[in-house]
Amino acid sequence: MIELTKDKKLYTVTVFSENTPGLLNQITIIFTRRQLNIETLSVSPSALKGIHKFTITVVTTHDMIEKVVKQIDKRIDVLKAYYNVDEELIFQEIALYKLSTEKVLEMGSIESLIRRYDARVLEMNSTCIVIEKTGLYEETQNLFDELSQTIGVLQFIRSGRVAITKGKVERLSDMLASLENAQ
Amino acid sequence: MNTTIQLSGAHALIHSIIHEGTDTIFGYPGGNIIPVFDALYDYYNQIHYVLGRHEQGSIHAAQGYARISGKVGVCIVTSGPAATNVITGIGDAMLDSTPLVVITGQVGDTMLGTDAFQEIDMVGITQPITKWCYQIRRPEEIAWAVARAFYIARTGRKGPVVLDFTKNAQNALVTDYRPEKCTFIRSYVPVSKPNMAKIEEAAQLINQAKKPLALVGQGVLLGNAEVELTQFLEKADIPAGWTLLGESALPSDFRLNKGMLGMHGNIAPNLKTNECDVLIAIGMRFDDRVTGDMNTYAKQAKIIHFDIDVAEIGKNIPVDVPVLGDVKTTLPLITQLLKKTSHQEWVNSFAVAERKEKELVIEKEIHPKEGAIKMGEVIAKIADATHNQAVVVTDVGQNQMMAARYSKFAQSNSFITSGGLGTMGFGIPAAIGAKIGAPERTVVLFVGDGGFQMTIQELGTIMQEKVGVKMVILNNNFLGMVRQWQELFYHKRYSSTPMQNPDFVAIAKAYGINAAVVGEREKLDNAIEAMLSDDKAYLLVVNVEDNGLVYPMTPAGTCVTNIIVNGEKIVL
Numbered sequence A: 001m002i003e004l005t006k007d008k009k010l011y012t013v014t015v016f017s018e019n020t021p022g023l024l025n026q027i028t029i030i031f032t033r034r035q036l037n038i039e040t041l042s043v044s045p046s047a048l049k050g051i052h053k054f055t056i057t058v059v060t061t062h063d064m065i066e067k068v069v070k071q072i073d074k075r076i077d078v079l080k081a082y083y084n085v086d087e088e089l090i091f092q093e094i095a096l097y098k099l100s101t102e103k104v105l106e107m108g109s110i111e112s113l114i115r116r117y118d119a120r121v122l123e124m125n126s127t128c129i130v131i132e133k134t135g136l137y138e139e140t141q142n143l144f145d146e147l148s149q150t151i152g153v154l155q156f157i158r159s160g161r162v163a164i165t166k167g168k169v170e171r172l173s174d175m176l177a178s179l180e181n182a183q
Numbered sequence B: 001m002n003t004t005i006q007l008s009g010a011h012a013l014i015h016s017i018i019h020e021g022t023d024t025i026f027g028y029p030g031g032n033i034i035p036v037f038d039a040l041y042d043y044y045n046q047i048h049y050v051l052g053r054h055e056q057g058s059i060h061a062a063q064g065y066a067r068i069s070g071k072v073g074v075c076i077v078t079s080g081p082a083a084t085n086v087i088t089g090i091g092d093a094m095l096d097s098t099p100l101v102v103i104t105g106q107v108g109d110t111m112l113g114t115d116a117f118q119e120i121d122m123v124g125i126t127q128p129i130t131k132w133c134y135q136i137r138r139p140e141e142i143a144w145a146v147a148r149a150f151y152i153a154r155t156g157r158k159g160p161v162v163l164d165f166t167k168n169a170q171n172a173l174v175t176d177y178r179p180e181k182c183t184f185i186r187s188y189v190p191v192s193k194p195n196m197a198k199i200e201e202a203a204q205l206i207n208q209a210k211k212p213l214a215l216v217g218q219g220v221l222l223g224n225a226e227v228e229l230t231q232f233l234e235k236a237d238i239p240a241g242w243t244l245l246g247e248s249a250l251p252s253d254f255r256l257n258k259g260m261l262g263m264h265g266n267i268a269p270n271l272k273t274n275e276c277d278v279l280i281a282i283g284m285r286f287d288d289r290v291t292g293d294m295n296t297y298a299k300q301a302k303i304i305h306f307d308i309d310v311a312e313i314g315k316n317i318p319v320d321v322p323v324l325g326d327v328k329t330t331l332p333l334i335t336q337l338l339k340k341t342s343h344q345e346w347v348n349s350f351a352v353a354e355r356k357e358k359e360l361v362i363e364k365e366i367h368p369k370e371g372a373i374k375m376g377e378v379i380a381k382i383a384d385a386t387h388n389q390a391v392v393v394t395d396v397g398q399n400q401m402m403a404a405r406y407s408k409f410a411q412s413n414s415f416i417t418s419g420g421l422g423t424m425g426f427g428i429p430a431a432i433g434a435k436i437g438a439p440e441r442t443v444v445l446f447v448g449d450g451g452f453q454m455t456i457q458e459l460g461t462i463m464q465e466k467v468g469v470k471m472v473i474l475n476n477n478f479l480g481m482v483r484q485w486q487e488l489f490y491h492k493r494y495s496s497t498p499m500q501n502p503d504f505v506a507i508a509k510a511y512g513i514n515a516a517v518v519g520e521r522e523k524l525d526n527a528i529e530a531m532l533s534d535d536k537a538y539l540l541v542v543n544v545e546d547n548g549l550v551y552p553m554t555p556a557g558t559c560v561t562n563i564i565v566n567g568e569k570i571v572l
């Protein structure tokens, strides 16, 4: 589990950028220079064509996240960078668990497990069963812990965080319009 | 040039560079940039090409040129080892906000990533030390990339840009070539619009201040805001100290110029930093060589920070009122709102520390009665002999700190030194670039015997280009600044600092450069006069005391008021 202390929190950094090569590297080295470990990272095309969105989580102090986000925002091809704390966000992660079919059959039923965790089965064949669960970090972790202690997990993968702000924030297209107007 | 023409990528590159107003290029050729050099051959009447002797020399020359002329410095080199040789200059330009466009050759696009001969991942290496870097792989991108590179380098907080130019793109033909102009990038805001609320807040603080102190940085020079700065200071009667890179933004004899800040700066402005009630930082970035221990820095003061770069606000020192924007715009806006005031008592209070420093340090350094020649006296004499009109270039070490302390300036933008990176070897090539950028001015280089030998090969450039730089080696036969730390903090264990030196005069002469050596005080004036008697290159080797120390000194990381002179802490 992520270690939080009195002055360190988990921050979610959101970056919108032009789709230029090498930007991921430019962003991650800014964290490295300040000795910050990235907890999770997800990169994908945003709702607007040609614009990429990075969602990065990191544990640090308020003072440090301010500085780091300014440095990211300063990169030429970054359109906008900002940060949020969990209270301001709706966020999800997705996890996949690969189980041995043989072990599951030995157990008998996994129905109650699937119901309790609100997970779903994606694949089932003679060798393996793949379960998917979306949720908070703790939730996907709890399922992992329970499976490990019982059936055993052959493979496990968790995505980076995807997040959306709760408040009414300026929409990306409005922001772009204001940038274009500055011309 | 309205009709489109068919050109090779190499020609298109040169064309685009000329289109940006460039008439001087520094560099060194090689296999993966040959097409560009071949194209240059066709533009000899529009471009002055300066061949260096090592790519590090070429890029430092481009930096010296950019800093004196205010134009973008251009440096073109080949791939691989040449590209890695310019890394130091790129890093130096990044830290000192120098506008550069560096073009490196690169292997053809089909070879990329194969560890081809002289392939190096230049974009990967330079991402953290450039404002922008881009690999041009197709000739159609040239006009766009060059326009964008120059725009980024010279706007906002200036800085270096790298264009890594693959060989296939140099050779291929561009059918629809037309040079472009870049004036806007949607993801890049070079200068924020002034925020009037912050300006009013800052003005109010200054109007209420009893003991204001201004800290002047290179931002004033980069923004050409010298006049706006003096008007601001005069109206509210604000004394000012300056950073190493802010030197010469204020004339040396300006009433409110209270001297240099930082580790080897003047006593008064450093002490006053922790006494003032409002500290006004103008285009400076609170470098640790200025602040010392940041936890004890100006805690009593309200801090106003003028800067063009939002990422500098609060980076090192918490700021009460940030004023973002170009100081050329923001300073007059604030001056308008200031009451015409006098802080006579406060301004005069600097005199106590000034007298003390003069008595304990300055007089002994510039007017010694006996013993070997001192660095400070050479610098002061040359300032006199050039009527404070010279461009002073320095290398790094004691020579640099002494030159900063004892040079005098009547003209702005006349001091060129490697501040942020502290690059030994910067001196000779930067002086070459400065002289090429300002041929009508006297350019004097102060350099140590160590630093001189780091880029000594550039004497060849001076010879070939007939660059009339006046070089002064302050020869103490030591790596002086390191020796100073060893004497003061490492029990006089002079590990790897004594230097056996060559016959510098003979070396200069071998390059066809006039040279002389002087070691006696009585002969110093004549030696300086001989050096300055014409506009040709000249090397003057001055044998100075071998155990000189730069004082005052605030040991690294200690409080800005912890000022040591002759081994003892100053108390007024």
Ligand SMILES: Cc1ncc(C[n+]2csc(CCOP(=O)(O)OP(=O)(O)O)c2C)c(N)n1
Residues within 6 Å of the ligand: B395, B396, B397, B398, B399, B400, B422, B423, B424, B425, B447, B448, B449, B450, B451, B452, B474, B476, B478, B479, B480, B481, B482
């Ligand atoms: C490229 C580089 N290497 C090492 C240093 C560390 N360094 C700083 S000052 C100095 C000594 C400089 O000696 P010299 O050039 O003789 O000048 P002096 O201090 O004697 O004036 C050294 C080695 C540096 N700043 N740059």
